[in-house]
Amino acid sequence: MFHRESGVFKTSYGADMALYPLPIAKGTVIALAVIFVLIVPAIVHEYYLSLLNLIFIAIVGALGLNILVGYTGQISIGHGAFMSVGAYTAANLAVKLDLPFWLTLPAGGLMAALIGVVVGMPSLRIKGLYLAIATLAGQLIIEWTINRVPAISGGAQASIEVGRPTLLGFAFDTQGKLYFFLLFFAVIAIVATLNLVRSRIGRAFVAVRDQDIAAEIIGINIYRYKLLAFAISSFYAGVCGVLYTYYFGIANYEQFQLIVSIDYLAMIIIGGLGSVLGSVLGAIFVTLLPIVIRILMENVGSLFFTASEMANVISGLRLGVFGALIIFFLIVEPEGLNRLWRNIRSYFRVWPFSY
Amino acid sequence: MRRFVRSWLGLAATTASLALGAGQAFAQKEVVFGLQCDRTGPTAIVGTVLCPGYQDYIALINSKGGVEGHKIKVLEIDHEYKVPPAIEAHERFKKEGALLEGIYGTPQTAALNKKLEEDKILGTTPGFGTAAAADGKRYPYTFPVAASYWSQAGAAVAFVKERLGGNLKGKKIAYIFYDNPAGREPLVILEDIAKKEGFEMRTFAVPAPGLEMGAQVLDITARFKPDFIISHLFGRAPSVSIKELKGKGFPLSKVVGLVWASSEADIIAAGGMGVAEGYNTIQFAGVGKDFPVIKDIEAMYKAQGKQPPKEMDSTVLYNRGILIAALHVEALRNAIKAKGGATPNSEEVKKGMEAIKGLTLGGLVPPLELTPADHEGGGWVEIWTVKGGKLVRTKEWFQGYRDVIQKHLAAEASKS
Numbered sequence: 001m002f003h004r005e006s007g008v009f010k011t012s013y014g015a016d017m018a019l020y021p022l023p024i025a026k027g028t029v030i031a032l033a034v035i036f037v038l039i040v041p042a043i044v045h046e047y048y049l050s051l052l053n054l055i056f057i058a059i060v061g062a063l064g065l066n067i068l069v070g071y072t073g074q075i076s077i078g079h080g081a082f083m084s085v086g087a088y089t090a091a092n093l094a095v096k097l098d099l100p101f102w103l104t105l106p107a108g109g110l111m112a113a114l115i116g117v118v119v120g121m122p123s124l125r126i127k128g129l130y131l132a133i134a135t136l137a138g139q140l141i142i143e144w145t146i147n148r149v150p151a152i153s154g155g156a157q158a159s160i161e162v163g164r165p166t167l168l169g170f171a172f173d174t175q176g177k178l179y180f181f182l183l184f185f186a187v188i189a190i191v192a193t194l195n196l197v198r199s200r201i202g203r204a205f206v207a208v209r210d211q212d213i214a215a216e217i218i219g220i221n222i223y224r225y226k227l228l229a230f231a232i233s234s235f236y237a238g239v240c241g242v243l244y245t246y247y248f249g250i251a252n253y254e255q256f257q258l259i260v261s262i263d264y265l266a267m268i269i270i271g272g273l274g275s276v277l278g279s280v281l282g283a284i285f286v287t288l289l290p291i292v293i294r295i296l297m298e299n300v301g302s303l304f305f306t307a308s309e310m311a312n313v314i315s316g317l318r319l320g321v322f323g324a325l326i327i328f329f330l331i332v333e334p335e336g337l338n339r340l341w342r343n344i345r346s347y348f349r350v351w352p353f354s355y
Numbered sequence: 356m357r358r359f360v361r362s363w364l365g366l367a368a369t370t371a372s373l374a375l376g377a378g379q380a381f382a383q384k385e386v387v388f389g390l391q392c393d394r395t396g397p398t399a400i401v402g403t404v405l406c407p408g409y410q411d412y413i414a415l416i417n418s419k420g421g422v423e424g425h426k427i428k429v430l431e432i433d434h435e436y437k438v439p440p441a442i443e444a445h446e447r448f449k450k451e452g453a454l455l456e457g458i459y460g461t462p463q464t465a466a467l468n469k470k471l472e473e474d475k476i477l478g479t480t481p482g483f484g485t486a487a488a489a490d491g492k493r494y495p496y497t498f499p500v501a502a503s504y505w506s507q508a509g510a511a512v513a514f515v516k517e518r519l520g521g522n523l524k525g526k527k528i529a530y531i532f533y534d535n536p537a538g539r540e541p542l543v544i545l546e547d548i549a550k551k552e553g554f555e556m557r558t559f560a561v562p563a564p565g566l567e568m569g570a571q572v573l574d575i576t577a578r579f580k581p582d583f584i585i586s587h588l589f590g591r592a593p594s595v596s597i598k599e600l601k602g603k604g605f606p607l608s609k610v611v612g613l614v615w616a617s618s619e620a621d622i623i624a625a626g627g628m629g630v631a632e633g634y635n636t637i638q639f640a641g642v643g644k645d646f647p648v649i650k651d652i653e654a655m656y657k658a659q660g661k662q663p664p665k666e667m668d669s670t671v672l673y674n675r676g677i678l679i680a681a682l683h684v685e686a687l688r689n690a691i692k693a694k695g696g697a698t699p700n701s702e703e704v705k706k707g708m709e710a711i712k713g714l715t716l717g718g719l720v721p722p723l724e725l726t727p728a729d730h731e732g733g734g735w736v737e738i739w740t741v742k743g744g745k746l747v748r749t750k751e752w753f754q755g756y757r758d759v760i761q762k763h764l765a766a767e768a769s770k771s
Contacts, residue, residue, distance in 0.1 A: 050446035248465075
């Protein structure tokens with residue numbers, strides 16, 4: 001992710017596919033681990049940990065969507081609904097059967113994967129905008145079903161309260177403790193995705209994305225791989241929904257409406273399609289930018305406005321600045337923040353002797 | 356000698372602070388209130404008016420020297436009706452040491468109930484959220500002050516009963532609602548009362564976004580032909596319902612809208628006050644400008660050499676903002692008094708909120724009485740009717756079917 005040699009010296013496929021491109025990368029990973037596991041939770045205020053927590057959850061969802069959209073070239077506007085499937089599955093299991101999170105979490109993911117495959121079936125026949133509308137229908141049907149079936153939704157309020165996750169009697173009940181809980185799953189999601197995309201399955205996904213007919217000719221069963229992409233992607237979404245459920249302490253279908261699907265699409269497009277680092281950067285960008293803009297404005301604005309005037313100005317201006325920044329970054333680098341980062345890196349690789 | 360020096364220092368400090376002007380004459384204590392708001396999201400129609408109402412009332416209190424020597428700083432965060440930003444807002448409030456927070460939105464309330472309890476910061480959820488949160492034992496830090504959807508539904512039926520001559524036996528009532536959890540919440544209460552009173556109730560769901568309800572309205576007016584309609588809609592839907600009912604020739608005097616179908620903006624969007632003549636609305640805060648506190652705010656703006664903001668004309672929502680702010684201020688005042696003038700912490704402010712009683716602001720605030728067990732304060736509402744181009748009070752603060760609502764609250768409490 002961070003290191004490159006000054007040229008391409010690889011002589012075998014094995015070296016090309018290695019998780020650590022250079023020996024020093026191992027050192028970077030260890031350093032990152034030390035920073036995020038030991039240093040950050042020790043010195044950072046709980047408020048910033050809560051922001052990191054939101055980012056961790058978003059990373060899981062963005063990675064899942066990127067596997068589908070970025071790596072396999074299928075589109076989905078139904079990921080908000082897949083999250084709700086995971087959320088309600090986990091909440092029902094946790095409340096009715098009193099299961100711990102390490103069972104409800106994979107169960108939620110699996111249920112979402114199952115529903116994802118069903119919603120993804122039209123992808124076998126249609127592509128692009130048509131598929132977008134088909135998955136949109138999936139989103140609406142799932143929302144409607146959860147809303148209308150009390151056995152799933154738990155009554156008129158369509159919300160099920162769950163307790164804090166506990167492990168061997170240890171409850172993750174503060175932002176500081178939830179930090180480790182969510183960090184763990186974000187790391188697993190990142191590592192799993194990194195490994196997925198350099199495996200046979202990942203390469204098959206990319207082949208389907210680049211030209212599905214060609215992929216079929218070289219022996220890739222595109223039906224299987226398209227549905228597999230939907231399954232894996234929805235699994236991530238389901239897990240993301242479960243994490244939201246445990247983080248909020250409630251499963252509520254209004255937390256997973258269409259706008260959420262759009263937000264996640266925005267994350268991966270801004271971050272960079274078909275890239276793990278891009279998903280992470282996109283999740284950070286979309287979650288953090290509105291907050292950063294607001295805090296900046298609060299500090300600058302208090303010099304010019306009274307409190308009540310400022311409240312009015314900030315909300316409107318914040319949306320404007322947020323939108324403008326998205327346009328700005330996409331014009332500067334249409335392939336997203338990931339590409340921007342790579343450009344910066346390759347500039348400095350040969351610095352100061354650029355050619 | 357030391358005493359001598361200290362008194363001199365004190366005198367010097369007093370002189371210096373006097374020189375700085377009256378505003379800073381005393382070392383002002385400052386407390387922080389958190390306010391979540393939706394000025395840019397799907398319900399911006401509410402947030403853009405309600406939040407200025409809140410801010411203006413706090414500004415008024417501060418301009419009069421604050422609450423028992425405490426100035427209030429409002430930290431407002433716009434969450435666009437999304438849930439993760441609401442969590443962020445809560446954490447931010449906690450970091451800034453907010454003594455309480457105003458929550459906005461039903462899903463946000465659901466996601467924050469547990470956090471409020473863990474962090475011991477009270478949150479007010481006026482007119483939305485879960486009706487069951489009125490039970491202060493079950494949700495110790497959530498305050499659905501004013502009237503929950505259950506109380507509104509009970510009051511609506513009580514009003515209908517009065518209008519239909521005090522007997523509902525054999526009458527027909529239509530309930531048209533926005534098809535979301537908030538829209539469905541009053542159903543249990545309505546069904547229960549229907550059984551008790553012996554009227555026939557039929558429900559008509561309007562799917563989101565509620566801009567098209569020709570079929571439902573035709574079904575109501577041509578087939579069901581009810582004696583009264585109770586309407587529970589949000590966003591742009593109320594104006595559409597008024598227009599459609601008017602178009603089908605149904606008398607609007609036989610319609611009553613719950614609290615989010617009752618602002619001036621809804622009626623104006625339906626074609627103006629003239630079109631909606633007779634339309635009944637349920638209110639949990641007083642309507643209009645005929646309150647001393649409104650005059651005070653106008654005077655405050657005049658004193659600053661500014662025009663009062665145009666949001667003040669949308670009195671239904673603006674006054675609700677004032678109501679929320681007034682409750683927050685009163686909770687703080689109670690807490691400070693209980694502590695003999697010292698700055699309270701958030702738990703003490705919660706106790707202050709639970710001691711609110713007899714706050715009226717000249718009729719803008721309902722005669723609610725908050726207790727540790729009842730966080731709703733009795734579920735008081737008023738009925739205001741469109742008459743001659745404005746909203747007119749037709750029924751003073753009242754409650755409806757408290758026994759039914761209490762029964763359901765008890766049932767909810769036994770569930771957990």
